Structure formats: structure tokens, C-alpha cells
Amino acid sequence: MVKVAVLGAAGGIGQPLSLLVKLNPIVDELALFDVVNVPGVGADLGHINSNSTTESFLPESKEDKTALANALKGSDIVIIPAGVPRKPGMTRDDLFNINASICQGLAEVIAKNSPKAFVLVISNPVNSTVPIFAETFKKAGTFDPKRLFGVTTLDIVRANTFISQLFPKETKPGDFNVNVVGGHSGETIVPLYSIGRTKKYYDELNEEQKKALIHRVQFGGDEVVQAKNGAGSATLSMAYAGYKLAESILKAVNGESNIVECTFLNLDSSIKGASEAKKLVNNSEFFSLPVLLGKNGIEEVKYEILNEVNSDEKKLLEVAIDQLSKNIEKGVAFATK
Template identity: 75%
Template sequence: MVKVTVCGAAGGIGQPLSLLLKLNANISELSLFDVVNVPGVGADLGHICSDSKTESFLPSSKEDKSALASSLKGSDLVIIPAGVPRKPGMTRDDLFNINASIVRDLAQGIAENCPDAFVLIISNPVNSTVPIVAETLKKNKVFNPKKLFGVTTLDIVRSNTFISQVFSGESKPTDFDTIVVGGHSGETIVPLYSLGKSADLYSKLSEDDKAKLIHRVQFGGDEVVQAKNGAGSATLSMAYAGYKLAESILKAFNEPNVVECTFLNLDDSIKGAAEAKKLVGGLDFFSLPVVLSKDGIAEVKYDVLTKANADEQKLLEVAKEQLAKNIEKGVKFITN
């Protein structure tokens, strides 16, 4: 029996994400929360003949906290795509002032109603919203760093897709499982193409083509924003990415050695986190491959940082500098 709650279930990411979750046989109860339109989403999904029970929760007013509390009670996993999307010309940081308070309030609800749940943060800017959730849970004395995940999976999805497009006659996206480290915004995104299954093909590229490929991964979201002519940002691909991480976490409840990249708190209680923290200049948060378990993050696979090539090391230095500011911004939002 696994209960999953989606906070922001009626949004552009929330709806397709909820659909994918509804089809997962490991989920027995799907709880949908949003401040608009969620009863319709719940009714629609409720007609699907999968075995999970679906229930939606809509506040009766801005002051009503009971709907959020009811949606979260007993949840094993909470996914947060809530917030406003990017518009043309906006960076993820531009979204901060709006989305920061939304995420803080949802984190408070988690602290009060399901403090032991796995928490997946999609709401942008992830580099700042994950620290906001961590600080909120710490204030409530219920923070478990092993169960907080910033969803950076879309960067991996794009990395696999984009390199396969470069080598369209020789490969397909499912041939790859690119390691992407750093954060989830522009130059904080560092795909390590020199490692793993992509290494041989990547080595065939000119320096200029390598730079173009990495830039496309780092700013791939802009392609979608522009293609939608201001009507939205990446929703379907982000929903898929969020689901992919959630699916792996659920799989790890029963299977060993499930590995995914995620933006995590490098807390000493996690195996390998202290070593990782030294390698990233003392940053408290960083996206790295982790081994998952039924209790959360079991281990950080920090060795990828030492295996990155010289060009990737330069990208990492830029990422670390930017991430320090992003993380501080999130922490200060709560501590101040």
C-alpha cells in the first residue's frame, strides 16, 4: 500500500505526471492537491481502470489548510510541481519570488502531516527551492536528508536524447544513461558525456560540436519556451522526468542497487556525502548519482567528479560558483 500525493496536480506538469502515476501498479492511492481545477482532474483520472484509488483536494479559501492536510495525511511520497511556469525571457531565478512561498507552505504541510514521506521537488528554481524545503523541515525538526530529492532527471533525459540526435544513424536515446551533475539551471547543469556509454561517440565530436551539445543540454528548456510562443514551458518532458525518478524510488522499496541522479543535501548521515562535499567546495547541495533504498538515499556516488575530464572540470567550477548563490538564496528565504 503506497500513497502518493501530487501538489500542483492540475497544472501543466501535474496533470500528465498524475496520469503516469495513476498507471503505476505499485501505487495504491493517488492524492491530488491544487488551488484550482483539481476536482475535474481527479474525476477524469478516476475513470481510468487501474487499481489505485484517486482523490482530489481543493481548498475552499486561501485560509483553508484542511485540504492540503487531508491530501498529505499518510503519504509515502510527495511530488511538488506546483508554481508558475517560465515565460519567454524568464530564467528560473525570475520565478523565485513567486514559487518560493508556494513551496515553503507546501513543505510546512508535509512537516505537519507526513514528515516521513519521500519528497520530490520539481518547482523551479530547483537549486533554491530544495534548500527552502530542507530549511522548513529543519525548523519543524523533521528533516531527513535521505528523503529529499530535487528532480534533475530532465537534464539526463535531454542529454540522452540530444546526443542520440547528433549520432542519429548510430544510436537511439535509450542507448545512453548520461550522468548529469551540478544543479538544474543553465550553466549549473554539467553533463558528463566523457563517462559511461556516451564516451566513445562523444570523443568523435569536434570541440565546437561538444560545446554546442553541452549548451543545448544546459539551455534546452529555452527551446520549449520559444516553441510554445509564451504559452508555457516544458511540461510533458518534465512530467516524464519526475515520474521516472518517482518510479525508481518506488522500485527501490523492493530492489537493490537502483541508481538515479538527484539534487540532494550532502549531509554527513549519507554514505559518501562528506567526500562529495569536499569535492564540490563545501556546497551543501549538489546533483550526483545516488543509490536508492526503501529508507531513501543510501549512498552518494561521488567518484564521478574525480573521473570527469579537464573540460568538464572547468564546467564544474562555473556550476559551483553559481550554485553557491542559488543555495544561499533559498536558505536565506527561510532563515530571514
Template identity: 55%
Template sequence: MVKAAVLGAAGGIGQPLSLLLKTCSLVHELALYDVVNTPGVAADLSHIATPAVTTGYLPADDGLQKALEGCDIVVIPAGLPRKPGMTRDELFNKNAGIVSALITGVAKWCPKAYVLIISNPVNSTVPIAAEVLKAHKVFDARKLFGVTSLDVVRASTFTAEIVGEKDPRKLTIPVVGGHSGDTIVPLLSQTTPPVSIPEDKVAGLVNRIQFGGDEVVKAKDGAGSATLSMAFAGYRFAEAVLKAHSGETGIVEPTFIYLPGVPGGAEVLKQVGGLEYFAVPVELGPGGAVKATNPLIAASEAEKKLLEVAIAGLKGNIAKGVEFVQASSAKL
């Protein structure tokens, strides 16, 4: 029996993500938590004819504790969305406190659960989550994931458009680095099966993968950011974790992880200037991350230049997250 929780379940990402999890045959109990509207969202979803029993909780009456107790997997899309002209990094001060509080709840009430961080900026919120879990002495790097699947989904979708592939799902493209702007590095040279991208299209394709979120923000004209595609990508990664948890083998997904705590991570760490957090393809198993793979050694010269830019950006993002928790450690 698997219990899943969505923290931030009433939001633009949280609602469609909760809908997808309600339809997942691997989920038997679905707990929804947010500061508003979760009982209504849960009631709505409970009418759907699938086995997962759905409940909704608010902060009152120990709602967070009730949502998290007994959880096997916690997905966190909670936080404020980007507005036009706002970068993910600008969201930091607003969302850092939200993530810290929610992860404190995880540390107290379901410390062994898989934790999937969607809340932006992921490059900083994952280090925040790790530091909070460390402070509570329950940190397991194999079970903490920054969800970068939307970058992977965009990479396959946008590449398929250029090469004429009707089904983007047939293309596998490793996307490494982080989850914002030029910290996102699609390794197009390692697309499986191999594709031929016109040379004059590569730079534009890379830029679109890196800044696809801006495309959605602009198109929504102030009404939101990438919520539906992010919900799809978040569910894709959650389903992969649950399939691996159930014993399915051979599952590999790129994700933003704490390299020193994952087998194979040390090799990647040496290549990224000592960065402790980096997104690489990770093999998943019943205990979470089984092995981090290292596609960086086969990067093209152009991709190595992109990696240099990504590494420089990630250093500041990661430090910001760690420093936030250290500055507020007395509150943990």
C-alpha cells in the same frame, strides 16, 4: 500499500504527471492537490482502469491535510511556469512561498514521506524545503530530492541524435551540479556505453543540455514551458524511488541532494567547495538515498571548467533559499 500525492496537480506538469502515476502499478492511492480544478482532474483520472484510487482536494476544508495524511511519496511540481525571457532564478520570489507552505504541510502530516521537488528554481527550492523540515525537526536528507531527471533525459536524447543511437534509453550520462543553465554539467566523457562525439559538436551539445528549457519556451511562443518532458522525467524519478522502496536493488539516478546527510556525500562536498547541495548519481533504497556516488573525480579537464562555473552559480542559489526561510521563520 503506497499513497502518493501530487501537489500542483492541476498544472501543466501536474496533470500529465498525475496521469503517469495513475498508471503506475506501485501506486495504490493517488491524492491530488491544487488551488483550482483538482476535483475535476481526479474525476477524469478515476475513469482510467488501473487500481490506484484517485481523489482531488482544494485548499478549503483542510484539503492539503487530507491529501498528505498517510502519504509515502509527495511529488511537488506546484508553482508558476517560466515565461519567455524569464530565468529560473527570476521565479524564486513567486515560487519560494508556495514551496515553503506546501513543505510545512508535509512536515505536519507526512514527515516520513519521500519528497520530490520539481518546483523551480530547484537550486533554491530544495534548500527551502530542507530548512522548513529542519525547523519542524523532521528533516531526513535521505528522503528529500531535487528532481533533475529532465537534464538526464535531455542529455541522453540529444547525445543519441548526434551519435546515431536510435534509442536514447540505451545511453546513461551522469549529469551533476544543479538544475538551471550553466549549473547543469553533463559528464559526457562518462557516457555508458562509451560514445564518440565529434569534437566540434561537444560545446553545442553541452549548451543544448544546459539550456534545453529555453528551446521549449521559445517554441511554445509564450504558451508555456517544458511541461510534458518534465512530467515524464518527474515520473521516471518517482518510479525509481518507488521501485527502490519496494525492495528493488541497483537503482541509481542523479538527483539534487543535501550532501552532508547522505552516505558518500561528504566526499563530494569536499570537491565542490563545501557546497551542501549538489546533484550527483545516487543509489536508492527502501529508506531513500543509500549512497551518493562521486563521478567528479573522473571528470575531463573541460568538464572541470564547467564544474567551476556551476559551483559559483550554485553558491548564490543555495544561499538564497536558506536566507528566504530564515527571514520568514516566524511564520513556520
């Protein structure tokens, strides 16, 4: 029996994400939690004739933790899009002040009710919220770095799509799987176009085109925020990206081998390759890198890719590492204050 809990299931990301999870044949139980509107979402999804059962959990008050605890009990995977979305003019710092408290509260209840679950953090800013989850789990004595994932998959999805759009006659987005490393905001996002299938096409671009492409991957979220004109941020693409990582974890847990995904993880020495990776990223505690997935979560960090980057990407990594250290510090400070 496989149970997946979605925390923030009634939101702009949560609804399409829950729909995708509902359709997955491996999932037996889908638990939907939110502080508003979730019974309607559950009733709607419950009419779909897929294999999984659906149950909604709505707290009776702000102080009520029973609904959340019940949603989490027995969960194998917990996906967290909960929080306030970014609005026009809102910085990631503004977002942090609101979402940090939400994330810490959720982490405390997860630690008590589903300490062995794989936890996928979508709530922004991921560079800071993932350290909050890690520190909160450490306090509770339940932290397992192999089971905590910061969802950066949307950066890969965008990187694949955007380079394909430059070569529409020759390629499709599905032809590529760009490794995007670093973090999950602005210049902390570093797409490694010089490695793998994209190298051939990337080399055909001039310097101006390369810079524009990198910038578009790094700030693709702004593109969506502006296009929605006050009506939201990237929800559908983020839901797809979050589900894509969850689907890979489900496959790995189900016994499929050689599944590699990029994720923002804690470079803890208990994970194979993490110590080597840490040395290459100026001892950053957290970093997004390709990882090999297995039955227990993250089996190995594929750090070797950092030795293959070109000179331009090395410069991008230097900027990313510098900014990332401040983001991580901010999350740790919040969780430990």
C-alpha cells in the same frame, strides 16, 4: 499500501505526471491537490481502470490548509510540481520570487502531516527551492536528508536524447544514461559525456559540436519555451522526468536493488559518501549526483564519478559550483529570514 500525493496536480506538469503515477501498478492511492481545477482532473483520472484509487483535494479559500493536510496524510511519496511556470522573458530569479513562498507554505504542511514521506521537488528554481524545503523541515524538526530529492532528471533525459540525435543511425536515446551533475539551471548543469557509454560518441565530436551539445543540455528549457511561443514551458518532458525518479524510488522501496539515479540532494554527513562528495565540490551543501536508492531513500552518494571527469568538465564544474553557491544561499536566506 502505497500512497502518492501530487501537489499542483491540475497544472501543465501536474496533469501528465498524475496520469503516469495513476498507471503505476505499485501505487494504491493517488491524492491530487491544487488550488484550482483539481476536481475535474481527479474525475477524469478516476475513470482509468488501473489499480489505484484517486481522490482530489481543493481548498475552500487561500487560507484553508485542511485540503492540503488531508491530501498529505499517509503519503509515502509527495511530488511537487506546484508553482508558476516560466514564461518568455522570465528569468529564474523572477520565478524564485513567486515560487519560494509557495514552496515554503507546502513544506510547512508536509512537515506536520507526512514527515516521513519521500519529497520530490520539481518546482523551479530547484537550486533554491530544495534548500527552502530543507530549512523548513529543519525548523519543524522533521528533516531527513535521505528523503528529500530535487528533481534534475529532465537534464539526464535531455542529455541522452540530444547526443543520440547526433548519431541517429547508430544509437537510440534509450541506449544511454548520462550522469548530469551540479544543479538544475543553465551553467550549473554539467553533463558528463566523457564517462560511460557516451564517451565513444562524444570523442567523435569536434570542439564546436561539443560546446553546442553541452549548451543545448544546459538551456534546453529555453528551446521549449520559445517553441511554445507564450503557451508554456517544458511540461510533458518534465512530467516524464519527475515520474521517472518517482518510479525508481517506488522500485527501491519495494525491494529492488542497485537502482541509481541523479538527484539534487543535501550532502549531509549522515549519508554514505556525502562528506567525500562535499570535499570535491568546494563544500557545497547541495549538489546533484548519482545516488543509490534503497528502502529508506538515498543510501549512498556515488561521488567517485567526480574523480573521472576530463579537463573540460572540470572547468564546467568550477563555473557550476560558483553559481550554485549563490542559488543555495538565496534559498536558505529566504527560508530563514
